[in-house]
Amino acid sequence: MSHQLPEHPDWLWRTPDPKRSYDVIIVGAGGHGLATAYYLARNHGITNVAVLERGWLAGGNMARNTTIIRSNYLCEESAALYEHALKLWEVLPQELEYDFLFSQRGVLNLAHTLQDVREGTRRVNANRLGGVDAEWLDADQVRAFCPIVNTSPDVRYPVLGATLQPRAGIAKHDHVAWALARKADQYGVDLIQGCEVTGFLREGDRVVGVRTSRGPISAGRVALAAAGHSSVLADLAGLRLPVQSHPLQALVSELLEPVHPTVVMSNHVHVYVSQAHKGELVMGAGVDSYNGYGQRGSFHQIEHQMAAALELFPIFARAHVLRTWGGIVDVTPDASPIIGPTPIENLYLNCGWGTGGFKATPASGWVYAHTIATGEPHPLNAPFALERFTTGALIDEHGAAAVAH
Amino acid sequence: MLLIACPWCGERDELEFHYGGQAHVAYPADPEGLSDAEWGEYLFVRDNPKGPFAERWSHAAGCRRWFNVVRHTVTHQILASQSNHPVAAGQPKPVIA
Numbered sequence: 001m002s003h004q005l006p007e008h009p010d011w012l013w014r015t016p017d018p019k020r021s022y023d024v025i026i027v028g029a030g031g032h033g034l035a036t037a038y039y040l041a042r043n044h045g046i047t048n049v050a051v052l053e054r055g056w057l058a059g060g061n062m063a064r065n066t067t068i069i070r071s072n073y074l075c076e077e078s079a080a081l082y083e084h085a086l087k088l089w090e091v092l093p094q095e096l097e098y099d100f101l102f103s104q105r106g107v108l109n110l111a112h113t114l115q116d117v118r119e120g121t122r123r124v125n126a127n128r129l130g131g132v133d134a135e136w137l138d139a140d141q142v143r144a145f146c147p148i149v150n151t152s153p154d155v156r157y158p159v160l161g162a163t164l165q166p167r168a169g170i171a172k173h174d175h176v177a178w179a180l181a182r183k184a185d186q187y188g189v190d191l192i193q194g195c196e197v198t199g200f201l202r203e204g205d206r207v208v209g210v211r212t213s214r215g216p217i218s219a220g221r222v223a224l225a226a227a228g229h230s231s232v233l234a235d236l237a238g239l240r241l242p243v244q245s246h247p248l249q250a251l252v253s254e255l256l257e258p259v260h261p262t263v264v265m266s267n268h269v270h271v272y273v274s275q276a277h278k279g280e281l282v283m284g285a286g287v288d289s290y291n292g293y294g295q296r297g298s299f300h301q302i303e304h305q306m307a308a309a310l311e312l313f314p315i316f317a318r319a320h321v322l323r324t325w326g327g328i329v330d331v332t333p334d335a336s337p338i339i340g341p342t343p344i345e346n347l348y349l350n351c352g353w354g355t356g357g358f359k360a361t362p363a364s365g366w367v368y369a370h371t372i373a374t375g376e377p378h379p380l381n382a383p384f385a386l387e388r389f390t391t392g393a394l395i396d397e398h399g400a401a402a403v404a405h
Numbered sequence: 406m407l408l409i410a411c412p413w414c415g416e417r418d419e420l421e422f423h424y425g426g427q428a429h430v431a432y433p434a435d436p437e438g439l440s441d442a443e444w445g446e447y448l449f450v451r452d453n454p455k456g457p458f459a460e461r462w463s464h465a466a467g468c469r470r471w472f473n474v475v476r477h478t479v480t481h482q483i484l485a486s487q488s489n490h491p492v493a494a495g496q497p498k499p500v501i502a
Binding site for chain 2: 229231232235240241242243244245289290291292293294298299300333389390391392
């Protein structure tokens, strides 16, 4: 070789072998698992913690989402949780000493019908009452804020207006995971990749550890954060969850000049589009209808996404799809997450984020760490308990979440 | 894209079908007698296996009939497609008087 390869940069975290025992084992080293480990250490001083990951760190939905961060949910419980996340996003780059390109460029949720307009203005009012920044824009204001949206009145679904959350935005998802992993590791948390949980160690009704592909590990408490595979893990503990796993697909274009200044979502035409810092257009839409664990879905979903994007952005007509991919999202009957204890002592559950988990990453970790450390839910996640599917106190975000699921 | 075998119409593109979730979930025989937990279980909890899954599909853009499919949820391979209807099982069409 004519020249030497450069030295590998310093690793951001250690690669320890699993110890025989931990105070807390978190199953799943995605965003939520890593944030939970970070806040267990930071907020509760619990550092004898392992995060076990079947594959590689942040290789599941954390690597597959469309990076949108917002808190403009309709239901009070959801808005409070996501707003807590947004406030944490605003301080995390400094706190983690890692610039993960959090860009508060705003999100527009377009209205194309009278019903959309009524829903949007209602949500703006609800958000303002709940302390979430929200504005209503008419079509002219939408054009001024995002000139590339087609606001012509003679299209099939004319833009009648939009909600705007100015503090919403995007972040670089991989870097978020790496920033959390590095800090958790510095606190002494063991991040163990290539370690699949294959069962639970039980003493009577209590969970006292996990069986893994690298041997049994005992633990004071075991906390699941496995997204699409939550049902598979819960099944190992004899627990059935009100969760169905579906493929969710997204796509990116080739790199383009900066042209898209914000995030645009349309529930009616059904696509969401932003432009990453590097220049690719990032798009997503709804889940495939059937259950699936294969991290791929059907191509007609991609076709629908692109058709919807062209409806809104005729300027993208000559853009090319560079890459499409799928993740597995765990969807609950009310499209809200489940965070809290389980009927099995020492086993905790954080799942059901469906299509919207990335934006919640820091708040999810914050309240889950609280729940694990104290044994009681944080006030923000108390309404999201598993029991709501018995009591009927659902948090119905189907349609109310500003995007279809 | 899935290629789904409708028991009546044969193999058709997934776009013609509507998904119905887990198969063989019977309505409770005595719904009044169920506890809240049992009713919640019936309403909200379904199997979610990683592997073969018996599920309902409707040929919405075709014959509009419901039938059962066993599909592998990782490979999407369709392992069986069937109906309880005797015509689909290859039996003679019932005579309607």
